[in-house]
Amino acid sequence: MKITRFVPSVLFGENAFDDLNAWIDKLYPNPQQYTVFVVDAVHRTTGLLQRLRPAPQDLVLEFDAPSHEPKTSDVDALRDRIVAEKGSELPRVVVGIGGGSSMDVAKAISVMLTNPGSSADYQGWDLVKHRGVPKIAVPTLSGTGAEATRTAVLTGPVKKLGINSDYSMYDHALLDPKLIETVPEEQEFFTGMDNYIHCVEASHGSAMNALGRPFALAAKASVENFFLKEKNYADFMVGSYFGGSSIANSSVGVCHALSYGIAFILGYRHGLANCIVFNQLEEFYGEDVRTFKAMVERHRVQLPKRVTKDVTPEQFEKMIALTYMLERDLVSTFGPEFKKALPPEKILELYGKM
Ligand SMILES: [Fe+2]
Structure with missing residues (x-):
């Protein structure tokens, strides 16, 4: 039984x-209840933090997204801080303001306020037992789709x-295109x-259905319009929300599976790691990789080259194991016999080109 899910309400404009x-x-x-705002630390300098108008009882927590991607320890520490200040009283809502990392931290905090233990216990699929605190996404960066995914x-x-x-x-999303206009290029x-890449992987994958495809x-x-024709921020922001809605109801694929090894072992951030991998996947995603290369060229983006040149055999072993951990994504691209289509030698060959 596959239930399709979308964020049920959106404030757009x-x-x-x-x-x-x-x-x-x-x-x-219920104005007596407090609200938790989880804000990307970058907004200390953009002025958005200063535009927030928290009530005296509200908590404003910053997540230092510019310095690192979220860890389970970050989520646990922020949750512990809320509990230390407010005891067992739950907030009326958690608001995640920022890029994918900060929105993800806010999602995880909402769930960890009602589920015991460490957030590391819930890494996986459908391991969360209790509904989280209601939450609102306020993306200030477009593309991750975090405002619309599970x-x-x-x-x-x-x-x-x-x-x-x-x-x-998320239960709600506030999409304000003005918030993404000042993101560094x-x-x-x-x-x-x-x-x-989410949309390419989802639309090529078997996890996709007719309900998700139009969104992708x-x-x-x-x-494509944004990077090859005209920068329309409203369309770009809606594109991120649609991309997230599509991926929430399908699956990414081989690019994301391979990029986890690059991100985890070599420390590249998610978006860049994906680009390094996708650049070498023409045999799987043909025309879409050629369009991607046109966008790279038009914006004179320098992708790092030969990133795996100093990787040790032990690290390669780990990267292969990490790739296979993303079984769901590989099944969507290759089917249940994914190890035949993508044996360890093939993974090594692809990593060797990156
Ligand atoms: Fe992604």
Whole structure:
């Protein structure tokens, strides 16, 4: 039984951010209860943090997304801080404001306020037992689709793997295209490509169905238009939301499986790691890789070359094992016999080209 899920309500429009407090009051009309805002630390310098208007009882937690991708220890520490200040009282809502990392941290906190233990215990699929606290996504970077997916990607003590659960999906999203206009160009490119690659992988994969496909195709077109024709931020932002909605109901594929090894062992961030891998996947994704290369060229993006040249045989072994851990994605691309289509030698050959 496959149930399709979308974020049930969206507040969209230029300067919608100014209506955030009013929306929270309308959705959860209990002003005595506190709200948790999880804000990307980058917004200390963009001025967005200063535009927040928290009530005295609210908690504003910063996540230092510019310095590192989220770890399970970050989520646990922030959850512990909330519990230390508020005891067993739950917030009326958790608001995640920022890029994919900060939105993922907010998702995970919402779930970890109602589920015991460490967030590392829930890395995987459908391991979360109890509904989280309600949550609102406010993306300030477009492309990860985190505002619309079930996934909160976290690096734990032993693996980099998302908490994937119906309970980790946002209940609401506030999409204000003004918030993404000032993103640095390089970051805009790599997160835009994350969306592009999600949509390519989803639409080629067997996990896709007719309900998700139009979202993937519209999202893919929005990225192509943005980077090859005209930068329309409203379309680009909707493209991210559509891409997330598509991936929430399908699966990524071989590119994401291979990119986890690159990210985990070599430390590249997710968007860049995907681009390094996708650049070498023409045999699987043909025309879409050629379009990707046109976007890279048009924006004069320098992809790092020969990133695996100093990787040791032991590290390669680990990268192969990490790739195979993403079994679901490999099944979507290759079917249940994915190890025949992608044996360890083939993985090594592909990594060798990167
Ligand atoms: Fe991704």
